[in-house]
Amino acid sequence: MDLSPERRAAVVRELCDALSGAYPGARVEPRGSLAAGTADPYSDIDLLWDVPDERFAGCLAEVGDVLGRVRPVSAVRVDPDYRLCDRRRLLFVHFADLPLFWRLDLDVRARSVAGDETYGSDAVAAPGDDWSAAASALANAVAAIKAVRRGRDGDARGLLERGFARVDALDALDAPDAPGAPGAGAAVSGHWRTDVTRLASAAARAEPAQADHAARVTALARALLGP
Structure with a gap:
């Protein structure tokens, strides 16, 4: 099993390029241990996808297709805590050809709340049909x-x-x-x-x-x- 930093860095670059290039004005940045430089071979891939407000709904609808052009997606789940939030979602994405450790935790935010770390934290949890x-x-x-x-x-x-x-x-x-x-x-x-x-x-x-x-x-x- 190849858990090398080089392989994960290449995967992160592919994902960032796909997400930032999906829509005009979209921006992507690493979060968590990737951003802090403290990631180990077992760390998740945490990314923030900052998208124009008017594109927010479209981005959510098409995120599986966007990521699937990079790697085969085996599952996408929405964190129930943000499922009803109007301008933020947290998605958990598994890829069929990557180690299970490297789940993508994708924080999708509309541009108007991209800098607000607490936005949506008071929303009512609402598990959807995708939650298992x-x-x-x-x-x-x-x-x-x-x-x-x-x-x-x-x-x-x-x-x-x-x-x-x-x-x-x-x-x-x-x-x-x-x-x-x-x-x-x-x-x-x-x-x-x-x-x-x-x-x-x-x-x-x-x-x-x-x-x-x-x-x-x-x-x-x-x-x-x-x-």
């Missing part, structure tokens, strides 16, 4: 793999517990064949590959449409986490 509890659980699983690789076992445990809760599977690791299975009622064993694999399986059972994504998560756990 199982997909959210799988995002927790990927984040848990990141945490383990970064040496943050406590964070990994919390992420997995929340992931199991999302798909009502807090007892998923109580099966007798789970290596080091915890006591009744516990969800996470600390055997990370087993924990992540069982969360992925629980998510796929909860929503069969997420089976392919769950398989990618399982493969990632087997590749990067110890037995």
